[in-house]
């Protein structure tokens with residue numbers, strides 16, 4: 001294949017694209033690629049890592065996976081997610097790389113095509129999934145892996161870890177993103193209501209059904225349905241859901257006509273569904289229908305490196321965004337145990353900003369509410385905590401506003417001063 005043909009081919013691609021040789025040097029580039037970066041491309045001289053990362057060495061020397069190395073070994077296309085320096089700042093990009101061979105099967109270079117990832121960011125940005133940690137990057141990779149397929153996805157993870165945001169990101173990066181995205185909240189609905197919400201009803205099906213009404217499944221035709229807290233669906237309704245998933249057809253309540261809906265399903269639960277299956281509270285056949293691709297969302301504890309970034313951005317989303325954290329406040333935020341994950345972090349930040357009288361939010365303004373913690377006991381027993389986290393968890397159980405410090409200190413076998421210090425360290429006391 002000669003270079004002129006490659007240049008013509010690259011110009012035809014409707015995404016930023018380059019052709020690089022075995023030494024990372026760019027030999028062909030399209031206009032969309034040049035528009036993506038501020039650094040000008042010099043054909044035969046610029047390297048892919050120099051333009052996209054402003055590095056002087058390949059990505060794998062900077063802790064990122066180099067797709068070219070994988071392509072070299074496997075000769076198969078490979079996709080990775082990298083954080084690029086684009087003309088719009090640091091941006092997550094999906095890099096699709098493909099080996100190009102000559103007629104004799106010799107590798108002559110690599111084709112790189114880029115997709116911007118608009119739902120995530122490594123910089124403080126409103127309304128985006130934020131993070132830089134390895135756990136966050138693996139999550140982006142998982143989203144990327146499932147997005148282009150039709151597989152059913154089961155999102156599991158503690159409350160407040162971002163399951164709803166992840167479901168939306170999967171829909172937005174799938175081919176169904178032009179279709180509807182329907183959220184079905186499974187908690188707190190009785191069976192009759194749930195059935196009529198899902199499938200709709202015909203006129204006269206029950207008192208108050210004065211007209212025909214489409215259900216959410218019908219409205220989701222061509223798009224994605226997200227069932228939040230799927231574990232809360234009753235056993236009776238689980239049978240109907242299974243039938244729906246197997247046939248993609250249903251009947252409106254009181255109706256006889258079979259209606260077809262083409263939808264993709266994503267579910268989320270903060271409960272361990274397999275445990276519910278073992279206890280007979282969730283149907284095994286439905287579980288396997290829903291769990292085509294399970295994704296476990298990392299808790300905030302597993303991505304502590306992201307706390308400062310999240311904190312800055314969450315503060316920015318409040319009306320108190322003229323305030324800022326002291327370095328000590330930020331470091332305190334990074335050490336707290338978070339039972340409610342990002343949602344709890346959000347509350348702590350808002351409270352701290354309200355408490356701070358001036359512009360600066362100090363570490364003593366950051367106080368964790370211990371009231372919510374006993375609510376979140378799901379999987380707590382199985383999780384390994386550091387001793388320090390365990391200490392915080394234990395103290396938050398024992399200590400309430402009415403606790404006598406001297407009595408508790410005696411019971412714990414420490415001095416009152418030590419207990420004070422520990423309560424302060426874990427954000428349980430000012």
Ligand SMILES: Nc1ncnc2c1ncn2[C@@H]1O[C@H](COP(=O)(O)OP(=O)(O)OP(=O)(O)O)[C@@H](O)[C@H]1O
Nearest residue numbers: 128129130158159160161162163164165270342343
């Ligand atoms: N990566 C992230 N970056 C920024 N904000 C996030 C991120 N993940 C979650 N959030 C925010 O945290 C809050 C909780 O997220 P979300 O509702 O998606 O969690 P969840 O896991 O679905 O919670 P639950 O199980 O309680 O329904 C939301 O305000 C969301 O915007």
